[in-house]
Amino acid sequence: MDPETDAHLRIGFIGAGNMAFGIAKGIISGNVLPANIKVSAPSKRNFGRFQEIGIAGTNSNVELVCGSDIVFVAVKPHLVREVLNGISPYITDRHIVVSVAAGVTLETLQELLPENTSVIRLMPNLPCIVQEGALLFTRGSCAKPADGALLRSLLQHCGLVEEGPEAWLDIHTGLSGSGVAFGAGRVLRDSGKHPAQLRSEVCTPGGTTIYGLHTLEQGGVRASTMSAVESATERARQLGQKSTTRK
Template identity: 35%
Template structure:
């Protein structure tokens, strides 16, 4: 029993490290991370022991408490890991998810966060968990080292023009606005701005985002490391060329919708087979969660993991045959391509 416990305890943010079984062997190339734009390659960010433990969890939607509730249990601690002040231009759900995730993982404390938003309710919500709201974007920039542009795409140029006079060498500007190119960001923020464009997705709300970034303006390898460190507190992030961000949008940006549809369809199938709706939905969601973790933590090819479930003449291969007849695989591929093409169209408009 002790040996079994040690095997389980060896599971970290990079998966099963010490098992000799082929099933649990990691793909070494995958462990190296993405090929960054900097050379030599940026080393992977090392999480503290506490952060590694906190990454091993079943996501719970705790991001959006009702106004008037008591502050989150993620209280301000005495110390933080990241010695940076984080500012949010726009305090919507994605900004809140990032802020709470950074606090929860112990990367920063709440008093290192400042924000602004035209909606006073959002500003008060940030105040409720210890952040400091300001009434102007310029004030947010003055009190920030990392400045997140978290407004709707049509407002990006305006807010960056407001903070441009106070941006200095110490600022890293991170845009999570969809479709706004690095060129447009640098044009609005100034030629000397250190700009990082990030495409996250909505699972950021539960600390499991799949994101990609590219650098622009005067951004450096240090900015890349910093942004990776921030986003690894709420999921995973990879560095790509900007021309690939549309594909990231089509895959991981839009992907949650595809997965939600798959979960809904699986649950409907369970109901059709006689299961109560609540149990069918829970089983479907947990199946997707567990399957995804097997891909990430073992490094095995999804096809190999699929083959492990499909025994000769069994139930699973019968179901897989129906999926192949329906063209499910091609439909997912077409969805990603269609969303990618649409993202490219929007970026040019």
């Protein structure tokens, strides 16, 4: 992707919360100017940290949409319907709408936006803020491969960005969105070693790490971790169902 393209894109975030801030921080560490990014929320209470990095805020989602090419929907899942209903009349074919709301499906997003809208569902996580995010996205039926490539290019400074099937997104939410576990994760990825091998390499017999691991095993860490990912995945599915049934 031509770096010049990114530099001229106008990017809007609906919602001024933690996730919007994390992605915005990641994006501006690339070549997008803060002046080309805007954020909207009903109150001004979360605008301070955006303003500190040169991003302006507005209380109008419509104003934000009209001045943006890429619109990130970063409100809580139960508010997505209301927010999309409000902006839908202002979405044109120049827009790409990217939702980060956990559990809200492409089907629901597309149903709430004008026909043929380029919609992308993205699941990021907070380490975007330190450019160490793990981001997975799925394109809606009208989002072209070029739209995906544009998003990927825009998010490249947020961390590892992959495109995958929608069925993976809830799992990614449970694993990476809810269970931020980088550090060891990066070593694992870069070394290509099996986790058990890596673990044994950091466990000097009788050393501090094996003592720590002993405590974790006593607490049933493996079973708890598996259950935690399962519960968070299930919750993501429940949130998606709620937003589908609430007409």
